[in-house]
Structure formats: C-alpha cells, structure tokens
Amino acid sequence: MVAESAGRVGIVFVSHSEKIATGLVELARQMAPTVRLAAAGGTDSGGIGTSFEKISVGISAANDGAGVVILCDLGSAILTAETVRDFLEEAEQDQVRIVDAPFVEGGVAAAVAAETGGDLDEVVAAAQSALHVMSEATLAIQPPAATGVSRTVILINKDGLHARPAAEFVNLASTFSVPISVNGTDARSLLSIMSLGLARGSSVQLTSTDPAAGPAINALADLLESGFGEQ
Known part of the structure; x- marks a missing residue:
C-alpha cells in the first residue's frame, strides 16, 4: 500500500485493523499523491492486532531518504512501533518519528505537509497540530x-x-x-x-x-x- 514519491517524508499508518490502515492510506493519497504512504494494519495472519513485521516493512517502503513519520491508532500499537524502531540502526532511528497525534486528522495533516515538501520536523508538527486545531x-x-x-x-x-x-x-x-x-x-x-x-x-x-x-x-x-x- 505505497504511493511513490521522490525525496519526501514518508508516512506509516499503524492500526490494529488492516482495513482501517488501508483505508487511511486511501484517504491520504487523495491529498498527497506523491508521498510514500504505507499501511501496517492488523496481525501477520490478518487478525486484529499489530505486527512487528508489517511495521518494519512499512518503514522500509515509506523511506525515501527524507525520513518517516509513524502514526498509531492505539497505545499498544505505539509500543510495537517503538520496538521496531529500537531494532533499527542508530542513524535510522533518528529519521523515524513516532507521533502522538489523532490517527485520522493527524495522518491527513502529516500527509499534506509531506506533499508540500515539508521536512521531518514540519511533518511531525503538522500531525501534532491536530491536537489543538479545533480551538x-x-x-x-x-x-x-x-x-x-x-x-x-x-x-x-x-x-x-x-x-x-x-x-x-x-x-x-x-x-x-x-x-x-x-x-x-x-x-x-x-x-x-x-x-x-x-x-x-x-x-x-x-x-x-x-x-x-x-x-x-x-x-x-x-x-x-x-x-x-x-x-
């Protein structure tokens, strides 16, 4: 579930549901067609849960050299994503950010920021902006x-x-x-x-x-x- 890009920050959507992650990629792709977007939803067997392997593959697929932002739907998904990140080389870890932000709103905002050429810090900030945008x-x-x-x-x-x-x-x-x-x-x-x-x-x-x-x-x-x- 990846959209090709050239030198933009990539995004991985980690959900306990494969359909939710895939659906969010589909939504974000409408607004960010050139950004690498990866869905990492569900367990390896297609059940409800998270997968170390799917997240790892998603990071590799989304990484085009500008860094990767990971958004998660629930707390345990964050724990799995953090474990995957810990297994990366130190230099790679610095280029992978796990963002605490609303899954859908933050993901869409991050995708648009990446589409407009934002760097890793800017894409992270865009995702986090969803926390206070209503105010x-x-x-x-x-x-x-x-x-x-x-x-x-x-x-x-x-x-x-x-x-x-x-x-x-x-x-x-x-x-x-x-x-x-x-x-x-x-x-x-x-x-x-x-x-x-x-x-x-x-x-x-x-x-x-x-x-x-x-x-x-x-x-x-x-x-x-x-x-x-x-x-």
Whole structure:
C-alpha cells in the first residue's frame, strides 16, 4: 500500500485493523499523491492486532531518504512501533518519528505537509497540530490591517472545501511566503480550514497583513472560484 514519491517524508499508518490502515492510506493519497504512504494494519495472519513485521516493512517502503513519520491508532500499537524502531540502526532511528497525534486528522495533516515538501520536523508538527486545531478554528475572524489586502469569494463547488479541494488549496497557499488567512485561520493549515465547515455558497474571506500579498490572494481566490472542477 505505497504511493511513490521522490525525496519526501514518508508516512506509516499503524492500526490494529488492516482495513482501517488501508483505508487511511486511501484517504491520504487523495491529498498527497506523491508521498510514500504505507499501511501496517492488523496481525501477520490478518487478525486484529499489530505486527512487528508489517511495521518494519512499512518503514522500509515509506523511506525515501527524507525520513518517516509513524502514526498509531492505539497505545499498544505505539509500543510495537517503538520496538521496531529500537531494532533499527542508530542513524535510522533518528529519521523515524513516532507521533502522538489523532490517527485520522493527524495522518491527513502529516500527509499534506509531506506533499508540500515539508521536512521531518514540519511533518511531525503538522500531525501534532491536530491536537489543538479545533480551538484555533474558534478564533474570531480578524479584519485585514489597513496596509494589508483582502478578497472575498463564494464557494461554488458542490461539496465545498472538503478534503481534496482543501488539500489543493493548502498546497497552493504553501507556495507563497506571505501570511494569508481564510476566515481568520491559517491558509496553510488543512485541518483548520476543514474545521471551518465551508459548504457550497459559503463566503470565504482571504486576507493578509502584507501589502505585497495581492498576487497570492488573487491566485487562491481564482482557485476557489474555479470550483475545483466539481461544479
């Protein structure tokens, strides 16, 4: 269950259920098609539990030289993953991180961060951001500064900013160096944007305090107005 990549951080999903791990890889692949994603779910015989061998194989499959992030569904899965990591060479251990983060939300956020070229620390941080993203989403919308720029658009695609278009939006936002917010939340945070629940017909305010952000704001607004091919 691996998607090929070139020089990106890989991700291993360790679950007690083979179907859950495989399903999460399928979900994450929709938003991170070039990242190496490996499912390590269930026991060697296909039962409920975890497998030293599957996790070991998953790490090898996901590793493209930029490091590997492991996310686990339950505590005992973490113990198995830690045992596998302990058997690696010391240099390899430094490149394998086991992250304590929500399995689905953290995994998706990590995959998108890897897709946008984040390094190992950045991918780990993206996964961990899922722990507090809901509180961030409740922040009040901040108006643009007097010297900043803003643009408001209406979502037209059928399902609004669900996972795939949200990831496409974040990928584009991550290419700009200027700060940009979407209805008061960071345009580069997939989970924050998805937690806004922006459906078809929703008003989306893009703002930046940087007066040079006009081209970035317009590019993102144009993407939203395109409907992501889903009208």
